[in-house]
Amino acid sequence: MGLLLTPPMLWLGVAYLGALGALLVTSLWSQNDFTGEIERIWTLDNFRSLLTVDVYRTITFRTLMVAAVVTVVDAVLAFPIALYMAKVASRRAQRLLVIAVLMPLWASYLVKAYAWRGMFSADGPIAWIAQPFGLDTPGYGLFATTVTLAYLWLPYMILPVFAGIERVPDSLFEASADLGAGSWQTLRRVVIPMAFPAIVAGSIFTFSLTMGDYIAVKIVGGTTQMLGNVVYDNQGAANNLPFAAAVATIPIVVMLGYLAAARRTGALENL
Amino acid sequence: MAETAISLRGLSKHFGTVRAVDDLDLDIADGEFFSMLGPSGSGKTTVLRLIAGFEEPTGGTITLGDEDVTDRPAFARDVNTVFQDYAIFPHMSVLENVEYGLRVKKVGRAERRKRAEEALETVRLGEYGARRPHQLSGGQRQRVALARALVNRPKVLLLDEPLGALDLKLRREMQIELKAIQREVGITFVFVTHDQEEALTMSDRIAVFNEGRIEQLAAPVELYERPASAFVAGFVGTSNLIAGEAARQVVGQEGAFVIRPEKVRLEAAAPAPSSEVCVAPGVVREVVYLGALTSTVVALDAGPTVTVTHPNTDTTIDAALERRDQRVVLTWRREHLVSLGSPDPATSPEEETA
Ligand SMILES: Nc1ncnc2c1ncn2[C@@H]1O[C@H](COP(=O)(O)OP(=O)(O)OP(=O)(O)O)[C@@H](O)[C@H]1O
Ligand SMILES: [Mg+2]
Numbered sequence: 001m002g003l004l005l006t007p008p009m010l011w012l013g014v015a016y017l018g019a020l021g022a023l024l025v026t027s028l029w030s031q032n033d034f035t036g037e038i039e040r041i042w043t044l045d046n047f048r049s050l051l052t053v054d055v056y057r058t059i060t061f062r063t064l065m066v067a068a069v070v071t072v073v074d075a076v077l078a079f080p081i082a083l084y085m086a087k088v089a090s091r092r093a094q095r096l097l098v099i100a101v102l103m104p105l106w107a108s109y110l111v112k113a114y115a116w117r118g119m120f121s122a123d124g125p126i127a128w129i130a131q132p133f134g135l136d137t138p139g140y141g142l143f144a145t146t147v148t149l150a151y152l153w154l155p156y157m158i159l160p161v162f163a164g165i166e167r168v169p170d171s172l173f174e175a176s177a178d179l180g181a182g183s184w185q186t187l188r189r190v191v192i193p194m195a196f197p198a199i200v201a202g203s204i205f206t207f208s209l210t211m212g213d214y215i216a217v218k219i220v221g222g223t224t225q226m227l228g229n230v231v232y233d234n235q236g237a238a239n240n241l242p243f244a245a246a247v248a249t250i251p252i253v254v255m256l257g258y259l260a261a262a263r264r265t266g267a268l269e270n271l
Numbered sequence: 272m273a274e275t276a277i278s279l280r281g282l283s284k285h286f287g288t289v290r291a292v293d294d295l296d297l298d299i300a301d302g303e304f305f306s307m308l309g310p311s312g313s314g315k316t317t318v319l320r321l322i323a324g325f326e327e328p329t330g331g332t333i334t335l336g337d338e339d340v341t342d343r344p345a346f347a348r349d350v351n352t353v354f355q356d357y358a359i360f361p362h363m364s365v366l367e368n369v370e371y372g373l374r375v376k377k378v379g380r381a382e383r384r385k386r387a388e389e390a391l392e393t394v395r396l397g398e399y400g401a402r403r404p405h406q407l408s409g410g411q412r413q414r415v416a417l418a419r420a421l422v423n424r425p426k427v428l429l430l431d432e433p434l435g436a437l438d439l440k441l442r443r444e445m446q447i448e449l450k451a452i453q454r455e456v457g458i459t460f461v462f463v464t465h466d467q468e469e470a471l472t473m474s475d476r477i478a479v480f481n482e483g484r485i486e487q488l489a490a491p492v493e494l495y496e497r498p499a500s501a502f503v504a505g506f507v508g509t510s511n512l513i514a515g516e517a518a519r520q521v522v523g524q525e526g527a528f529v530i531r532p533e534k535v536r537l538e539a540a541a542p543a544p545s546s547e548v549c550v551a552p553g554v555v556r557e558v559v560y561l562g563a564l565t566s567t568v569v570a571l572d573a574g575p576t577v578t579v580t581h582p583n584t585d586t587t588i589d590a591a592l593e594r595r596d597q598r599v600v601l602t603w604r605r606e607h608l609v610s611l612g613s614p615d616p617a618t619s620p621e622e623e624t625a
Binding site: 169171172174175176177178179180181182185189190193194 | 323324325344345346350351352354356358359360361362371372374375376419420423
């Protein structure tokens, strides 16, 4: 037993937590402004500038907002779809729908992001549809980023919610109707409360994936910056690994807080 | 008879080629404890689900009181169900579960609370309101389901094998409590079970189902003493079937007859012949000790095997066991024989304990 567990525990300990630890350590070093060399001197400078420089505060706040909006949009879209899949559709239709939900996950992330770039372009479908109403495409920016991310992460919300609703026994629906509740009341008093932990479970995916994303923003975000970009730019162009590491700890801290809150709803049993 | 609570006319439910309920006519009186008894798959649950509104009938009508509810959805029917698996909402406390029906009907908070607590009191769970369902035993859950239904004061309560999951002792207790509650609140109970003893002890009337139809509808005593068919005789209690050649020899008549084991006497020698008594010699094949009773299986010379039971009063079990392989004479009063008319061998169950 111990032997069997050793390799995975080693993997978890060295590769997984080790990398995280290295990240934290790196974030406490600094970069020499002239040579660009990393100086292995302990300092909290990186975190200080994160908290004091306005740009970073704005970007952090923006990233959290986008993550929150994407999560809410996905939850609102996913719930009726999952409910239909779990309790209305026939077994055959259910299987087809699960495949339909999974299908986008098989396509390349980049292809999907570029597809949305096309959608939002000046002569794309959105502009074409909006034109008769005297409107134009919102173009690349925060809105397009939010829509694209909501699209990309929707399956990660649908699947846990679907599993959560499917676990609600049919007899509870019948008991609710039997006691005089119409469909709406049953939804509000039985289905949503019982599916709530599953929704929180799905939101862990949508929230964390959005917070870490930098590609979609690059493709449809125009000049918009999110935390992911800051990390990417700092370790890429600027090669300031310590600062990039410091930025990267923000999503980690936020997610730890999020997980702690989610745990109280019992959502972690739904993953 | 009192007013009619439920009236089913020509009610059918087909699932593909399966006729789960087949052209059923049935009237259940107000305040009656009505049981549906029958083997697995005979359509009892389907009848209940049709009355509750969870299934749409293939044909026929359902009337509750004097309203035709055939086309009404479940939530608009004045009946409540105690589900076989209890269907208690796991995310609500016991009290919230019981309040549910009142809450969706917008009954005020104070009144709701009061009635829910009363209902919990009725099922002797007054102290358990704050508990979560998973903290309850099976019997307690069953009583929560009962309270949740009773609190709405429905005209009719439908119970689908509510005691099925309980152990024997708790089952006996709950049978007595259920009956007492029914007397107390005076609502019509439609009770599904496949335990014939349960049906016999609790019901005002019993319908025995077989393949989507009612084989016999009668009060318990009549059902037991005057079964209308070999199926009913076999399903309700133990019965001995005497038919064909054996009937000619032992009863002296054509036809099929049923005699209950407790009505048969075991004697060492044939008594003086009499027109009131049937006499049938045979050999003891098996003696089974059942606690309060001893059951003796006798192979008659005339052919059939007959089970005889008698209370363990004075004779010791050793004496009974010594009779194995001995020749004996069975006697019973002719008036205890139940004639089934012409026998239908296809449906005659073997001597069967349901
Ligand atoms: N949803 C369904 N789809 C297809 N067939 C069904 C369905 N529900 C019931 N049946 C069939 O209808 C018949 C009657 O079933 P029902 O559940 O009413 O039996 P029951 O008398 O309650 O049996 P049990 O004592 O086992 O609960 C059975 O043959 C069953 O297979
Ligand atoms: Mg059943």
